[in-house]
Amino acid sequence: MWNCSSCGGTGVYTGLCEGPGQGVVCKTCKGSGAIENKPSYKPKEFTGLVRRSDIERVYVGNGTLIFFGAGPKGAGVSYEEFFNGKMPS
Numbered sequence: 001m002w003n004c005s006s007c008g009g010t011g012v013y014t015g016l017c018e019g020p021g022q023g024v025v026c027k028t029c030k031g032s033g034a035i036e037n038k039p040s041y042k043p044k045e046f047t048g049l050v051r052r053s054d055i056e057r058v059y060v061g062n063g064t065l066i067f068f069g070a071g072p073k074g075a076g077v078s079y080e081e082f083f084n085g086k087m088p089s
Contacts, residue, residue, distance in 0.1 A: 001034040007026035
């Protein structure tokens with residue numbers, strides 16, 4: 001297993017549509033932080049979720065394209081809950 005190349009092994013994605021302290025579950029690894037296929041760019045073996053200090057709450061993503069309303073949706077879960085295995089719904 002390898003660190004996800006989209007989220008860097010954190011399981012959380014942040015971009016233009018997520019506000020300060022917010023993140024959404026990474027669509028590539030589905031929040032696990034790991035992928036099976038070795039990435040071509042800076043591969044790093046997965047040893048567990050990489051902790052982020054800038055995220056307070058994790059949400060389900062509302063989409064991937066800004067003009068279709070990308071960003072977080074729902075109530076989400078605290079980052080600590082997410083890091084300990086709870087997924088937002």
